Amino acid sequence: MPLPDNIFEHTRLNPLYERRLFDLFKPFRLRTHVDILIVVDTQIATQPGVGFGIGSVIELLKNTTVGCMRFRVDIAQRSAGVPQVVANPADFQPKYTAFRFDMQDDGSHVIDKYEQIWCFGFNPDNNNGPDSNIDQPGAIPASNAELAKLASWMKIKQGGMFATGDHDYLGASMCRRIPRIGTMRRWTNADGVPPQFSPDRIDTLRPPGPAFEPGAPGGPAELANTPHQADTTIQPIQWVSWRSVRTSVFRRRVRPHPVLCHPTLGPIDVMPDHAHEGLCRDSGTVPLNGMYNFDGMGEQPEYPDATSGGAKPEPFVIAYGSTLGDPPYNFDKGPQPARSRFPMISVYDGHRAGVGRCATDSTWHHWMDVNILAIKGAGGSDWEKVKRYFINLATWLNPPGYSTDCLFLSAFTSHFTHVGFQEYSPKLSNLELGRNLYNHLILTYGPCWVTQWTLDLFDILKIRLFEEPQFPKIPDVCLTCPPFDLFEIHALGGLVRASLDDAALVHAAVRDDKSCDFKAKSLEDMMLPGVRSAIAGFVKEWQADLAQSSKLLKTLELKD
Structure with missing residues (x-):
């Protein structure tokens, strides 16, 4: 692929050498552009500034460079109708409408153009209904033909997948049967998804001031999803040690996974809060022996063995969230227990098994404008860390090379x-x-x-x-x-x-x-x-x- 004109932007290179090196590197066809397809159900907006949408994240990715790496983002919208390719979509508008993972453009599969696919699912609905709703035709569940193509893409191209929903079965119609994605996160009632209401919900709202703390005069003020998910007070998260190196007889140095590592601020230890998050599966609890056969050509392992020997690569949680208890806090959705931790972000390094990398998040409310715009506007280390999480995922999910x-x-x-x-x-x-x-x-x-x-x-x-x-x-x-x-x-x-x-x-x-x-x-x-x-x-x-x-x-x- 052609080199970007600003390929040396962050290299601290002596300008005298730039043109010479640019000409020398041209024949090498370096992989400097990463194409990401973001797939949404119709309820999730893609224009920046729309509260229930991910437009600001899309804008961030389009304007970000990481070393020599640049990100190009296209949008696909799942809806009823005949799949269509929009030749020249307006900014932040879908390039693909009525999108299906197996749709073609000029005789070739659309997803083969992309290194990564990110899924933000809403369907079947927000009605807290039975799992039978997930596969109703109106929810546009991913078909066997779509899943066969996705599985092939993840194996042949080693494309990277990210997916998230929210509480209950939000996002399950699109995501629950995608290999690895479907078992790294809880998507259905049968999986034990947390509800929107009741003490079993995952409410991560944090008090924005002393009036909301236990012991405040007149009792703690009420924490409500509106307005407190949209304020600048965000939740702490617990990153998991990814690398541990002994530096002396008595000391070790630990680091978070690269997805949660800021180059100058250290571990990413905060995330936007929300009143009812979803849930990933914890490390060591993902069923590793599942099989799939979407195309009728024979069963394939969901989690393949390592290609060069050694232990089978497994998904693992890289961050946990926690909840405050009511009582002593006061949540408008009612009591909930204080939880010391719940699985929030999970990753799988499929490269060692000859397939693509995967990541899942407990909720798209870590990504939505309603949750991040105030944090972005305030700037500072909280926003720098949160936005780096998005950028790090885009960097980590790439195919090998x-x-x-x-x-x-x-x-x-x-x-x-x-x-x-x-x-x-x-x-x-x-x-x-x-x-x-x-x-x-x-x-x-x-x-x-x-x-x-x-x-x-x-x-x-x-x-x-x-x-x-x-x-x-x-x-x-x-x-x-x-x-x-x-x-x-x-x-x-x-x-x-x-x-x-x-x-x-x-x-x-x-x-x-x-x-x-x-x-x-x-x-x-x-x-x-x-x-x-x-x-x-x-x-x-x-x-x-x-x-x-x-x-x-x-x-x-x-x-x-």
């Missing part, structure tokens, strides 16, 4: 920034080169994303260091266990070393005003062998250190 293309580009262009001019030399070790690149990358992406993209490199190379979702539990003191940081830094050092010669060609071409060409046909061909070599070298060092330690231990043996 998109994030690594941007990592390769960032690593190569770093040669022509302050870090390359000052800190790169062939005389340095991979550890030293990698540390310098790491410190450069986290300025833009933050440490969580550098780790995720390093793991993506290891997936390409079939290097299985650790099982998901967390590093294996090890004894409190493991003197033979190098921290993951060393693997990460050596891999980054391999990227730098592999590109030193080509970077020198560019330096000479700019200095002498001459042309130059890369020998490699892609940045992956240029840089990936360096990662393999660096990890192999580190393994040899590790083996040598183990042998040395073994000799030392023999000298320390106590005699009777």
Whole structure:
């Protein structure tokens, strides 16, 4: 795909090198544009500023860049009628009407044009009815033919899926049978969805001031969905440790999943509140042995085994919410118990199983304008964190190769920034080169994303260091266990070393005003062998250190 004109916008690149590098990268067809299809039922608006809609999120994605990555968004609206393609839709209007996941345009399936599909479902209705309503024709439930195409897209293209609804069975008609999406979140009464009313609802509203706190004069004021879901007071969430690295005998460093990691503000620990949220399935409770056969061609596993061995990849919760109790608080919808946590956001890394990644959210009220406009208007860290959640999902859900293309580009262009001019030399070790690149990358992406993209490199190379979702539990003191940081830094050092010669060609071409060409046909061909070599070298060092330690231990043996 063509390179964006502003491809180097966030690279801190010396401007003298921009045109030369732009011309050199043109033949590489880097995957820099991500096409996202957002699918909505008719009740959910897509224009910014409409309360019951997601227009502000769509606007945000269209105007966002993450390194070399740009997002293009089209809208599909599910309704009755004949599926139609709108040639030139107005801004924030559907490109596809009466949309079906298996619809075609000029002989090819529409969804094959997209890397990601995001579903915001409303149907069957908001009437708190029986599950039999879900598959009524008027609710436009996803058909077997649609689901067969979706399942194929998730397997062949490894496209990423996100889906959410709200309380009760909202969104179930579209989403409940989509592979993985349907079991990562609760969609039906049979699943145990939380209701809109009664003490069993999930009411996450938070008091906006002292008058709403227990003990306030005259009793706490009433918390109501209108207006308090729309104010600037948002709920705290509990992020889950995704990576845990021992930094000393007595200390560990933990990080959230990249979806909940802000590059400068740290963990994303807040979310808009709402009076009746839905519910994801908790880690370890998702049924992993389900099968589907939408096209009649034979049963397929919903959760495939890992393609390169190891444990079957599973969905896991990355954030929990909580509720305040009434009493002592005062909710207009009545009493509810205080809950220390409920599953709010769940993810599944399907790349290890040869399928696309998936994510689900307890409610679309974390996304809707009615919930986020005041937070956006107030600005500050709350809005920065909430909007980064949306951006992070768009970054994480990509098929394999998109994030690594941007990592390769960032690593190569770093040669022509302050870090390359000052800190790169062939005389340095991979550890030293990698540390310098790491410190450069986290300025833009933050440490969580550098780790995720390093793991993506290891997936390409079939290097299985650790099982998901967390590093294996090890004894409190493991003197033979190098921290993951060393693997990460050596891999980054391999990227730098592999590109030193080509970077020198560019330096000479700019200095002498001459042309130059890369020998490699892609940045992956240029840089990936360096990662393999660096990890192999580190393994040899590790083996040598183990042998040395073994000799030392023999000298320390106590005699009777």
